[in-house]
Amino acid sequence: MRAQVSKKTLSEGLGMLERVIPSRSSNPLLTAIKVDATERGLTLSGTNLEIDLSCFVPAEVQGPASFVAPAHLFAQIVRNLGGELVELELVGSELAVRASGSDFKLQTGDLQAYPELTFPGTADATLDSAELARSLSSVRYAASNEAFQAVFRGLKVEQHASKARVVASDGFRLALREFAVTGEPRSLIVPARSADELVRVLKDGQVGLSFGDGMLGVTTERVRMNVKLLDGDFPDYERVIPKDIKLRVLLPAAALKEAVSRVAVLADKNANNRVEFLISEGTLRLAAEGDYGRAQDTLAVTQDGSEPALSLGFNAKYVLDALGPIEGEAELLFSGSTSPAMFKGSGDAGYLAVVVPLRV
Numbered sequence: 001m002r003a004q005v006s007k008k009t010l011s012e013g014l015g016m017l018e019r020v021i022p023s024r025s026s027n028p029l030l031t032a033i034k035v036d037a038t039e040r041g042l043t044l045s046g047t048n049l050e051i052d053l054s055c056f057v058p059a060e061v062q063g064p065a066s067f068v069a070p071a072h073l074f075a076q077i078v079r080n081l082g083g084e085l086v087e088l089e090l091v092g093s094e095l096a097v098r099a100s101g102s103d104f105k106l107q108t109g110d111l112q113a114y115p116e117l118t119f120p121g122t123a124d125a126t127l128d129s130a131e132l133a134r135s136l137s138s139v140r141y142a143a144s145n146e147a148f149q150a151v152f153r154g155l156k157v158e159q160h161a162s163k164a165r166v167v168a169s170d171g172f173r174l175a176l177r178e179f180a181v182t183g184e185p186r187s188l189i190v191p192a193r194s195a196d197e198l199v200r201v202l203k204d205g206q207v208g209l210s211f212g213d214g215m216l217g218v219t220t221e222r223v224r225m226n227v228k229l230l231d232g233d234f235p236d237y238e239r240v241i242p243k244d245i246k247l248r249v250l251l252p253a254a255a256l257k258e259a260v261s262r263v264a265v266l267a268d269k270n271a272n273n274r275v276e277f278l279i280s281e282g283t284l285r286l287a288a289e290g291d292y293g294r295a296q297d298t299l300a301v302t303q304d305g306s307e308p309a310l311s312l313g314f315n316a317k318y319v320l321d322a323l324g325p326i327e328g329e330a331e332l333l334f335s336g337s338t339s340p341a342m343f344k345g346s347g348d349a350g351y352l353a354v355v356v357p358l359r360v
Contacts (some may be wrong), residue, residue, distance in 0.1 A: 002063060030048065094107060136199050163178050269290070
């Protein structure tokens with residue numbers, strides 16, 4: 001087998017697989033990448049048993065063949081090659097990797113022992129790739145990294161008749177985004193770390209989703225992926241979304257982000273980075289205090305509601321995370337000094353963040 005392939009596209013494909021394939025494993029085959037060379041090009045495949053990933057790389061191939069190579073070593077060699085064109089040659093159990101005067105020889109692995117990876121041939125639903133990536137990345141921050149309940153380490157994806165909703169929560173905050181879609185009602189929980197890899201492969205165009213038993217299949221123009229789903233029931237998050245709004249505040253999201261970042265410099269790190277919000281008479285005063293001093297900042301806001309004034313304390317990081325996906329005007333909705341507050345973009349009905357205030 002001989003193949004000529006662009007270094008840039010091969011590096012991109014290997015980089016994608018490198019994030020999924022473990023560098024160390026009790027099963028050495030899981031640290032390897034499988035390459036299927038056909039007349040169309042190269043198909044790179046790998047797995048970590050939570051995610052199966054396959055990526056197509058255009059190439060000129062003579063003598064189609066398949067082989068298994070150490071994934072991270074192969075990727076490292078290709079990244080460090082000079083020139084723009086890479087030549088691959090498979091002779092027996094040895095793979096030659098050449099470019100611009102460099103010549104590497106890699107021992108290939110046992111092709112027959114490599115686990116068989118199968119991907120769905122048809123899609124149960126088709127979505128806009130960019131919209132799905134945007135939705136997943138908008139709420140990812142709210143998923144827990146260490147919750148005792150595994151479902152909190154995942155993103156819930158709900159599909160209804162005319163819309164889909166992606167939800168994440170760690171028990172102290174909640175983030176959700178809705179977007180238009182058609183299809184049968186479904187509900188599943190994608191591990192947050194798998195969602196990170198999914199966002200990386202979603203580009204422009206359409207993505208096909210296939211729903212299997214405990215598995216989500218994802219198909220794009222160049223990439224196919226199987227994601228193992230989380231078992232369990234996601235908590236009834238609707239209960240924590242306030243219904244009785246007593247105070248509504250409007251102000252530029254960028255200005256609020258900058259002000260919170262400024263005062264948080266002096267926030268007490270041992271007291272959950274507490275920043276006080278005091279809303280009164282069209283003014284939002286932010287204040288923080290720690291071992292090294294005090295800070296405050298004042299912003300002009302538009303406010304309305306039945307409460308003329310309100311004071312709450314928030315974890316500064318939680319507020320900044322909630323504001324992250326918001327552009328333009330931010331809308332802050334409060335139902336009381338001890339009740340969860342909502343952050344959303346003014347006029348954007350898709351994204352909503354809920355943050356629980358800190359106790360006094």
